Amino acid sequence: MSQKKILLVEDNEFNRKIVRDLLARQPYDLLEAHDGEAGVVAARRDKPDVIVMDVQLPKLSGLDATRAIRAEPETAKIPIIVVTSFALSGDDKKAMDAGASAYLAKPYSPRQLLDTIRRMAGDA
Amino acid sequence: MPGNEVGILDGPAATPPAATGLSDRTARLLLIYTPLGRLVRAVARMRSSVHFKLLAAFLLVALLVAVMGAISLEIMSRMSRQSEAMHHAHHRVTSARQAQHALALQMNYTAMALILRDEATIGSILKENNRLNTMLAQIEDAAPAEEREAIQRIRSAQGDVMATVADVANLVRDGKVEQAMQLQLKSGYPLFQQVEGLVEQVVRIEEGNMDRQRDATALANRHAFYLMGGLVIASLMLALLLGFVTSWSFILPVREAQRFLGRVAKGDFSTTVTVDNRDEFGDLAAQMNRMSAELNRLYEEQQAAARQLEMVNTQLARASQAKSEFLANMSHELRTPMNAILGFTEMILDDIYGEVPPDIRGPIQDVRTCGQQLLRLINDVLDLSKIEAGRMELSLTDYSVQEVVETARTSLRSLAAEKGLEFVADVAPDLPLAYGDGKRITQCLTNLVGNALKFTKQGRVEIGARLDGDCVVYRVTDTGIGIPADQLDQIFGEFRQVDASISREFGGTGLGLSITKTFVELHGGRIWVESEPGRGSTFRFAIPLRVAEATEAA
Numbered sequence: 001m002s003q004k005k006i007l008l009v010e011d012n013e014f015n016r017k018i019v020r021d022l023l024a025r026q027p028y029d030l031l032e033a034h035d036g037e038a039g040v041v042a043a044r045r046d047k048p049d050v051i052v053m054d055v056q057l058p059k060l061s062g063l064d065a066t067r068a069i070r071a072e073p074e075t076a077k078i079p080i081i082v083v084t085s086f087a088l089s090g091d092d093k094k095a096m097d098a099g100a101s102a103y104l105a106k107p108y109s110p111r112q113l114l115d116t117i118r119r120m121a122g123d124a
Numbered sequence: 125m126p127g128n129e130v131g132i133l134d135g136p137a138a139t140p141p142a143a144t145g146l147s148d149r150t151a152r153l154l155l156i157y158t159p160l161g162r163l164v165r166a167v168a169r170m171r172s173s174v175h176f177k178l179l180a181a182f183l184l185v186a187l188l189v190a191v192m193g194a195i196s197l198e199i200m201s202r203m204s205r206q207s208e209a210m211h212h213a214h215h216r217v218t219s220a221r222q223a224q225h226a227l228a229l230q231m232n233y234t235a236m237a238l239i240l241r242d243e244a245t246i247g248s249i250l251k252e253n254n255r256l257n258t259m260l261a262q263i264e265d266a267a268p269a270e271e272r273e274a275i276q277r278i279r280s281a282q283g284d285v286m287a288t289v290a291d292v293a294n295l296v297r298d299g300k301v302e303q304a305m306q307l308q309l310k311s312g313y314p315l316f317q318q319v320e321g322l323v324e325q326v327v328r329i330e331e332g333n334m335d336r337q338r339d340a341t342a343l344a345n346r347h348a349f350y351l352m353g354g355l356v357i358a359s360l361m362l363a364l365l366l367g368f369v370t371s372w373s374f375i376l377p378v379r380e381a382q383r384f385l386g387r388v389a390k391g392d393f394s395t396t397v398t399v400d401n402r403d404e405f406g407d408l409a410a411q412m413n414r415m416s417a418e419l420n421r422l423y424e425e426q427q428a429a430a431r432q433l434e435m436v437n438t439q440l441a442r443a444s445q446a447k448s449e450f451l452a453n454m455s456h457e458l459r460t461p462m463n464a465i466l467g468f469t470e471m472i473l474d475d476i477y478g479e480v481p482p483d484i485r486g487p488i489q490d491v492r493t494c495g496q497q498l499l500r501l502i503n504d505v506l507d508l509s510k511i512e513a514g515r516m517e518l519s520l521t522d523y524s525v526q527e528v529v530e531t532a533r534t535s536l537r538s539l540a541a542e543k544g545l546e547f548v549a550d551v552a553p554d555l556p557l558a559y560g561d562g563k564r565i566t567q568c569l570t571n572l573v574g575n576a577l578k579f580t581k582q583g584r585v586e587i588g589a590r591l592d593g594d595c596v597v598y599r600v601t602d603t604g605i606g607i608p609a610d611q612l613d614q615i616f617g618e619f620r621q622v623d624a625s626i627s628r629e630f631g632g633t634g635l636g637l638s639i640t641k642t643f644v645e646l647h648g649g650r651i652w653v654e655s656e657p658g659r660g661s662t663f664r665f666a667i668p669l670r671v672a673e674a675t676e677a678a
Contacts, residue, residue, distance in 0.1 A: 017464075018471065107467065111470065
């Protein structure tokens, strides 16, 4: 049985590396996308088990990408963890309205992110 | 002429009240199709007051009544004169007839004297002769020339008659009856006939006069009737005309004013009112035009101000939007590297990259502590920027007071433990679910507890929360350095710490309390402090249990 796939949609290399390093010794395959559009394409193509979605992304914002993924029947059920920069009040509500399954504010603790991924993947 | 007045008098706004409908329509037709319209405007244009115009109209009617009275008096006196003349003429006719009668009797007595031959009968002849003369004298006074001539001729003929009668009488007295009869037949009788003809002529003249007088009286009566009738009709017409013209010269401007005010009431301030009147109504119209011009000026000024305000608003909104976007971007730009710094530090300390050598662990922990401190500063500065920009909004949901206290305690427990301080929470157990921005309230409490821990070297820090009426009162008590009384009311200002040495010793930006106060006030609550230098401080803030939605907007 193959490992569960985690799709990370994040434009900052260092933040991608955190997740990469965090999941290196975990039983997950990490897929990466650098912008919102690529994230939607990857979700459709690879059918990941969990998606970690940054909000501020080039081309298509994380919230719009979340909505697009939710709109397609094939990808609609995939758990999505939305990560925001907590810029303005109500970001959590916006994330939930867009269809997020969970929500984390930057800066997040890698431990906390890992817990959330596990919970979403049904491994916790 | 009808053309321009149709405009004045027609149109929906001119619709008069239903009660005056018919007469009003008639009046309008009269104003349009007869010269009355021109007359009404002429009266309106008269440069005199309404008072004067009304007075003039009433005086004219009164004058008319006076003239009618005078004329009827004149007619009455004329008719009385006519009737007197009639009476006079009748009297004269009677006198003429009596003269005729006296003459007939004279002739009769003369004939009787010839038969009876007595002195009494002869005396009767003289008596009748006298009566004839008296009657003629009565008529002669006011007789016309022709009649007077006839009377003169009667007198001279009567003289002859009386001479003959005297002769006849003497002959009778002498017994010469035959001779007397001859004389009477030959000269007396023809003379009588001559006089009788003349008297008859006088009678006819008098009767003719009386007939003429009667005709003249009848004619005068007819004239008087027509004159009076005409005068009455003319007076009525003139009174109606005056009433019509005067009243419409006032009604028209009032209607105009009414329509004008209707337009103004509908918000058309550029409208004007035009009336022909040069009286009080004209003044009123001029005043109304000034009013509407002033209203229009104010309206345009207000419009211009509104446009300017809108422009400024748009600019402000754009600026505010730009500021918000900048804040959002800055927040993102600052947090992204912070996320990496804190994330990597945590993973290193979690031994994700292999076990950390003991001598490296300390400096890495310092990096983490400083990173967290930097993050708090960033958060404070961003919060303050949002507050300054007026963009700070509460996100209102149900929250649990216990959870707020617990979160604040958990996040600072390690710091308290490091400093060896007693750290306790005392929350009333039966607090109901609260409504507000739980995250911001947690932030407030964390700020206060953080300060308390920072400024307390030994002893304890206590967090409390209890319900007081409709408010939840949070309390943070410490046994720290305290605040001098003269500084108590300044510590909630921005960048305030008790003095510069404090910031050197304890660090911090001095933003925490200012931000806390803002959040408390955004919730409609208040914050206050009691402190004794050297003994410690107690900060309290009260927040409505259920924050009203309106508070959020304020």
